[in-house]
Amino acid sequence: MAAFTPVIDDIGFLLSEVFDFDAVMAGLPGYEEVNAELALSVLAEGGRFCAEVLEPLNRTGDEEGCRLENGVVSTPKGFAEAYRAFADAGWTGLSGDAAYGGQGLPRVVQILLDEMLSSANFSFGLFPGLTRGAVEAIGHHADAALKDTYLxxxxxxxxxGAMALTESHAGTDLGLLKTRAEPLSDGGYRITGSKIFISSGDHDFGGNIIHLVLARLPDAPAGVKGISLFLVPKFLPDPEGGTNRRNGFSVGALEHKMGIHAQPTCVMNYDGATGWLIGEPGRGLNAMFTMMNAERLFVGIQGLGIGEIALQKATAYARERMQGRSADGTRGPVPIIEHADIRRMLLSGRALTEGGRALAIWTALQMDLAARHPDPNARQAADGFVALLTPVIKAALTDWGFEIAVSAQQVFGGHGYIREWGMEQYVRDARIAQIYEGTNGVQAMDLAGRKLGMEEGKLPHRFFALIRTEIDAAEGRNPMPDLTWPVLAALDDLEEATQALQAKAGDVAEANAAAVDYLRLFALVSLGWMWVRMATAGPAGQTGQMIGRKQALARVFAQRLLPQATALKAAVLAGAESLMAVEDDGF
Known part of the structure; x- marks a missing residue:
């Protein structure tokens, strides 16, 4: 099997030719010395670590899995050592706040490292990914003492770090959670309750594990307004700065899962554990969503990463596997990459993956603008785009990542179903990304039911106007009508669907019935916009291997994938009537 290859050339093209990374960074205080050359050198080194250290642990970690013995969790062989090497090399602090020892690099660099981690070893990438999300929540909402102690x-x-939200009876409806938090005389709280599905809840890497736990205070009202957020460490700090005292929580069980076997997903029991309030009482969901939104974007990148590695493996196999005759019947057997159906699967996946990477980079740049741009209006505008695209990135990239993994498995034929070739693991691992951090149906309902109403309903149309303006400019600079016209037609479909949903604002059934189809339509148009940017980068008539390849893939996207927009619009406009008309016993 071919080894994982970091896509540094593609990243370099995107940063330098498509997004003018150097100019964007030059306008952001604190990033003036960050440029594409620096970013690529960092990512090349990170990619080497992923390829040489983490990918070799991927299959063995899946086969060995995690173990719980006498209350102690053990990760697969090599994971603890790999994590220590990862941390010692500084990768855990890549985008961390410099005030607390981080390197303070832009979000763009971080998400591109996250993609490589997800390609090389999906389970491993969750450890630093969840820690970073916890860091963001603590950094935004905790008091100075907690920040200084933990960050x-x-x-x-x-x-x-780990996040402890879900309870067995509640699921996504966090308003039903029952974990209790009782105030202590020293300002702390006693946390009691059980949580399920806690990724990275415990492990054998050494050091402390910081849980962010949602719980209710004694006088809390029912529902989500009664939820508070607490920092609950595995080991309690002492006045001398040590952490030798075990806190009052334990692992009740390890979940038996379809995939990510090397990731310890725990049932956690909090038995009067000591914790500290993060943020204001009753505002726990607000604080937790800082972490949740970071994780939703991270999970989208996981989908991107799994799609990339599956395509790499399937493409290498398709070049080597000899079977069948050439299309003209004159040669045989030929590499199966010559067959049109194999090319359909590989090129469709490649169009989605490379378009998704471009959209992820654009969104990450908006996050950097929202955090650092000197103009508050520019910060607000960028923050709106990030909010709008967060559910799209999470849901679309994970849906496509799974679909690409399945298609890549299909390229292998029967070998794809056999463990030794590795493809079935990608399918199993990819599936969770569509489920956790809010299922993709929940993401779609967030987009259709809440995000379309932001800025008094103007936010999506501000985004659409940006797309239209950029496509018009690209068409004037470097005409490519066989791409730009289909994208503009799909944008017309998206605007019509958006107006229809906004006209029914407040009708929950209508929004929910349309949500999944609407999100995919939104995502396809967004990728079409990215393909216009990539295919028309540079002056008219620009030649070269990269730009020629991008233009060829852009045509695949426009001709093979974008036509779905017409059917998706029709499904959105069909409304909820046919779904709601069937009586319960009709199922």
């Missing part, structure tokens, strides 16, 4: 060691990788 430096979490950013350095000495300590890790």
């Amino acid at each position: 430096p060691k979490m950013i350095s990788g000495e300590w890790t």
